[in-house]
Amino acid sequence: MIVTKQKSLEEILNFLGDDEAIFLIGCRLCAAMYDTGGLPQVKEMGEKLKARGKTVSGFSAIAALCHGKNVEKEFSERAREVDAAQSILVLACGEGVQMVNKISAKPVYPALDTLFLGSVIEDRRFEEHCSLCGECILNLTGGICPVTRCAKGILNGPCGGVNEGKCEVGNGRECAWVLIHDRLKSQGKLDNIRDIFDPKDFSRALHPHSIEEGDK
Amino acid sequence: MKFRDILNSGEFVITAEVGPPKGTDVHEMLHAADLLKERVSAVNVTDNQSSVMRLSSLAACYLLKERDIDPIFQLTCRDRNRLALQSDLLGAAALGIENVLALTGDHPVVGDHPSSKAVFDLDSVQLLQIIHSLNEGRDMSGNELDGPTNFCPGATVTPGAIPLEPQLLKFEKKVKAGAIFFQTQAVYELEKFREFMDYARQFRVKILAGILLLKSAGMARYLNKKVPGIFVPKNLIDELEKASDPSQKGIEIAARQIQELQEICDGAHIMAIGAEEKVPKILDTAGL
Ligand code: SF4
Ligand code: SF4
Numbered sequence: 490m491i492v493t494k495q496k497s498l499e500e501i502l503n504f505l506g507d508d509e510a511i512f513l514i515g516c517r518l519c520a521a522m523y524d525t526g527g528l529p530q531v532k533e534m535g536e537k538l539k540a541r542g543k544t545v546s547g548f549s550a551i552a553a554l555c556h557g558k559n560v561e562k563e564f565s566e567r568a569r570e571v572d573a574a575q576s577i578l579v580l581a582c583g584e585g586v587q588m589v590n591k592i593s594a595k596p597v598y599p600a601l602d603t604l605f606l607g608s609v610i611e612d613r614r615f616e617e618h619c620s621l622c623g624e625c626i627l628n629l630t631g632g633i634c635p636v637t638r639c640a641k642g643i644l645n646g647p648c649g650g651v652n653e654g655k656c657e658v659g660n661g662r663e664c665a666w667v668l669i670h671d672r673l674k675s676q677g678k679l680d681n682i683r684d685i686f687d688p689k690d691f692s693r694a695l696h697p698h699s700i701e702e703g704d705k
Numbered sequence: 706m707k708f709r710d711i712l713n714s715g716e717f718v719i720t721a722e723v724g725p726p727k728g729t730d731v732h733e734m735l736h737a738a739d740l741l742k743e744r745v746s747a748v749n750v751t752d753n754q755s756s757v758m759r760l761s762s763l764a765a766c767y768l769l770k771e772r773d774i775d776p777i778f779q780l781t782c783r784d785r786n787r788l789a790l791q792s793d794l795l796g797a798a799a800l801g802i803e804n805v806l807a808l809t810g811d812h813p814v815v816g817d818h819p820s821s822k823a824v825f826d827l828d829s830v831q832l833l834q835i836i837h838s839l840n841e842g843r844d845m846s847g848n849e850l851d852g853p854t855n856f857c858p859g860a861t862v863t864p865g866a867i868p869l870e871p872q873l874l875k876f877e878k879k880v881k882a883g884a885i886f887f888q889t890q891a892v893y894e895l896e897k898f899r900e901f902m903d904y905a906r907q908f909r910v911k912i913l914a915g916i917l918l919l920k921s922a923g924m925a926r927y928l929n930k931k932v933p934g935i936f937v938p939k940n941l942i943d944e945l946e947k948a949s950d951p952s953q954k955g956i957e958i959a960a961r962q963i964q965e966l967q968e969i970c971d972g973a974h975i976m977a978i979g980a981e982e983k984v985p986k987i988l989d990t991a992g993l
Contacts, residue, residue, distance in 0.1 A: 640812050643782075643828035646875030648809040649890065652933035653867045658812050670871040685878050688787065688831045688845070 490519040491582040492615045493526065493601040498537055504598055505576060511543055512574035513600075514563070514589060515550035516581035523615065525601050526550070526580030534580060534600060546573035554585030560592050571595070623693030629681045631672035636689070638665035644686035646670075708747035708775045708804050709857040712886055712911050718972030719963075719993065720777065720888065720913060721984050722749035723769075725760035731768060737981035742774050744988050747804060749888070749974070752779040756816020763793055767800045777859065778802050781810025786826040791835060791844055798839070798854035806859045806888065807832040807879075830875065833858055833882035860884040862912075863934035864892055864901035873904065880908045888974040890934045891917035893941060895965055902969050913972035916962055918980055918987070919955040922946040956983055960990035 505511065513531050520526025528550040535545040547570025551563045564571055571577070576596040579586040583603040590597040607615035620637040626644075627634060636642045640658040647666035650657025654667045673679050711718055721744075723737045741748050748769055752762040766776035778797050785793065794805065809829045813821045827835070835845050842853035860879040866872035876887075887905075892898040892914050905912055917935070919925050922945040925937040941958060948954035963973045977984050 640814075641783075641809060641823065641825040641828070643809060643825060645828050645830035645878050647866075647871045648829075649861060649863050649866075650811060650933055651866065651871075657933065658814050666871055667868060670868075670874065674870075679874070682874065683877070685830055685834065685882060688827050691826070 490522055490607060490609065490615075491584070492523060492604045492607040492617075493520050493582050494604055495525050495530070495580075495601055496599070498541070501578065501598070501600055502538075502541060505538075505543070505578070508575035508596070509544055510546045510574045511538060512546050512567075512571050512577045512595075513538075513548040514554065514577065514579055514581075515548075516554035516585050517550050517552045518554075520554075520581045520585070520601065521550065522609065523613075526585075531580055534578070538578075546570050550580075554579070554581040555588050557588055557591070560588050564589075564592055621694070622689070623698075624690055626686070629686075630669045631676065631678065631681070633665060633669045633672060635665050635669060638663075638668070642689075644689065646682070706746075708777070711746045712857070712971070717967050717993075718911070718913060719745045719975065719988065720747045720749060720972065721745045721975040721977065721981065722751060722777075723765075723981060724751045724754055724978070725762060725765040727757070727759045729760065731760065731765070734765060735768060735772065738769050738772065738774055740981055741984055742772070744985050744993075745975070746972075747775040747777050749777040749779055749806060752781045752808065752810070753784060753816070754779075754811075756783065756811045756813045756818070758816070758818055763797055763800075763802075766797065766802045770801055775804065776802055777804040777806050779806045779808060780832065781808045782825050782827050782829060782832055783810030783813065784824055786824055787835070787845060790827065790832060791839065794836065794839055794854060794856070795850075798856065803855060804857045804859065805836055806861065807836065807884070808861060829860060830878045830882045833860060833879055833884050837883035857886070858884050859886040859888060861889065862887050862905075863890040864898050865890065865894065865936055866934045876905070877908070880910055884910060886911040886913065886971075888913045889915045891915040891928070891932075891976065893935070893937045893962075895962070895969070898966075899969055911971040913974040914962075914966050914970050916959050916966075916973050916975045916987075918959050918975065918977045918983060919945060920980070921951045921955075952983075956987050956990060959987045963987070963991040963993065 513535050515526035515531040531548050531550050535548050547567055551559050553559055578598050578600050579589050580600045586599045605617040607617050610616050622636045640656050647664055651664040656662040656664045673681055721741045723734050750762045750765045762779050766778045769776040807829045813823050836856050836858045839854040842850050862876045922942050925942045928935045929937055945951045945954050966973050975984055
């Protein structure tokens, strides 16, 4: 899922500026999972805005705000509420915000910061394991991604900063290269990483990405 | 004699290092380098060490070179992508700088510009491969160079790393990628270092053991706590604690270590961090 975090109310009020009537929309998938942009949070945000003198012309949360068809349908069904708004506040990831922006001509603002693609480790704990690099090497690295889980994304083993298995950047993070080494060793596959890995082909991660059915 | 030739001569090699200033006033650095000049075979110039922004290592190497000091250009992957790395290497070669120490570099979050964009386009192993390829007259895309480089490539290793095995695997990759000399992280536990040397001897590379000058018992404890791969044993800390002049004691310890290392490895790399004036004294005490 895409992990997001709510911006502070002050920051949001700041970019809403003098706009008085606001339409709010959230996403029932990723943003709902971390309670940043599901229906309850959309409602709550509406209340907070009202308490600060704004009007809420309407609010909703739909499944997969990053899906164009879903957004089009919702916006045509709620055309009156949307029309009554001066701007739209989106409680979803950056994809969701931009999908709304594609469909509506009104000013569209993000209520969340989009952090990373993450796994749900525990109820309120998320970790990033993949950074969508476009050229997966997990087959060689024991299923542990050095591109993402090593703070430097280096490909040929641990740097000099590793300290008793922990990464030099701190926060108790584990050194990805120690994890990779241990895992491969336990599987008798250390040969996987004995050869020198070539420099990464960053052109595979050239932004913006796009793909169509049939693209290979 | 050039550093490269001294390495091959079989003589016990001594290197030391200086850090460029944070600013443009290079007097102190040059003064430190001058003190080292007659006593060491080459002088490392650190590259934004600990991710703290300083005058460029390349420029500082050239200033040393102008004073007839053979510099070792420390080059990290932290601040440059593959174009900039190769471009700086060609620049170094054109300025007559022949020794490069290939490093990954510390992460910017530990330094004085923590919000900067970390590059790490390549790692130290891949950087060594590039140096090899430039020496052969090609860039890393295979394009032919108008004039090759002639670098003597080196790298680092931490014989006291915990865990050690992943570090050794990387060491072997660095050898494979063309490193011909290694300067190690500071070693204080000679027995452990001897074990490392027993293993490292199978590779035909030169190993210069790191000597980090101890200034006090407090510093030793700090190293143990904060610096990965360094362990100062208790007897040394006690020795410093009891000494009436800890700074002099640190010099004696360093000298003693150098003497012992002569039996074990190919050289010593002295890191005095700001106390370069003490290096000649260390060497005098060691009888070198
Ligand atoms: S190598 Fe890592 S970042 Fe790249 S696709 Fe695989 S898991 Fe994701
Ligand atoms: S300590 Fe390990 S995870 Fe951290 S930057 Fe170094 S190699 Fe990467």
